[in-house]
Amino acid sequence: MPSGPTDQRPQPPVEEQPAPPVSDRRSKQTFANMLRSLVPLVLIILGVVWWTSFRQSPDVQPVKPIETATTVQLAANRAGYPLLVPTDLPRGYRPTSIRTDAGNAGEGDPVTLEIGYVTPSDQFAEFVVSDDPRADPVTSLLNDATAAGSVQIGADTWTRATRLHERDEETVLSRTVDGVTVVVSGSASEAELEAVAGSVQPYSG
Numbered sequence: 001m002p003s004g005p006t007d008q009r010p011q012p013p014v015e016e017q018p019a020p021p022v023s024d025r026r027s028k029q030t031f032a033n034m035l036r037s038l039v040p041l042v043l044i045i046l047g048v049v050w051w052t053s054f055r056q057s058p059d060v061q062p063v064k065p066i067e068t069a070t071t072v073q074l075a076a077n078r079a080g081y082p083l084l085v086p087t088d089l090p091r092g093y094r095p096t097s098i099r100t101d102a103g104n105a106g107e108g109d110p111v112t113l114e115i116g117y118v119t120p121s122d123q124f125a126e127f128v129v130s131d132d133p134r135a136d137p138v139t140s141l142l143n144d145a146t147a148a149g150s151v152q153i154g155a156d157t158w159t160r161a162t163r164l165h166e167r168d169e170e171t172v173l174s175r176t177v178d179g180v181t182v183v184v185s186g187s188a189s190e191a192e193l194e195a196v197a198g199s200v201q202p203y204s205g
Helices: 022-055 069-078 136-142 190-198
Strands: 084-086 094-100 112-118 124-130 146-153 156-165 168-177 180-186 200-202
Touching (some): 069 112, 084 112, 112 136, 124 136, 124 190, 136 168, 136 180, 146 190, 168 190
Antiparallel strands (some): 084 200, 094 112, 112 124, 124 180, 146 156, 156 168, 168 180
């Protein structure tokens, strides 16, 4: 049986898409390479930012120096001896605490003054002066200290000792003149403690 006529109509030619120019391909490759090289850098930056924010806990507050003149003046007025205080400390020493028992002292009673400083290295230095050798601030620093010679600071000779405080060894510098004991101690380095001790002078108001 003869077959029907076949469709011999010409088919439209298939249009070939031109290849993208070499310059376009190279631009895309360069951009992709740049993105791949930036990813590690971005990850490193994000890691540093996270670590910095993690270490700076919201519970850590900046050091806020306090006013000391009023309490020092009170102690000087009540003390039966020329009050000694750190004077003109180098930049970076910030007073953060101060206490005296002068408010309850009558005429002839001993007077003790304590001042706490944050040092330039963000450690702690404590200064104590008292004409009472049994005052708690004095005995708490000296009674458990182990003698370790002496050190010359300016024109004065200070007794050097060490003590354990919260498992750390701290230096204790002290001297007693005319019944008045001065003590400098804390977690600060010996050089920073000596800077406090070397600045001690009679209060001039």
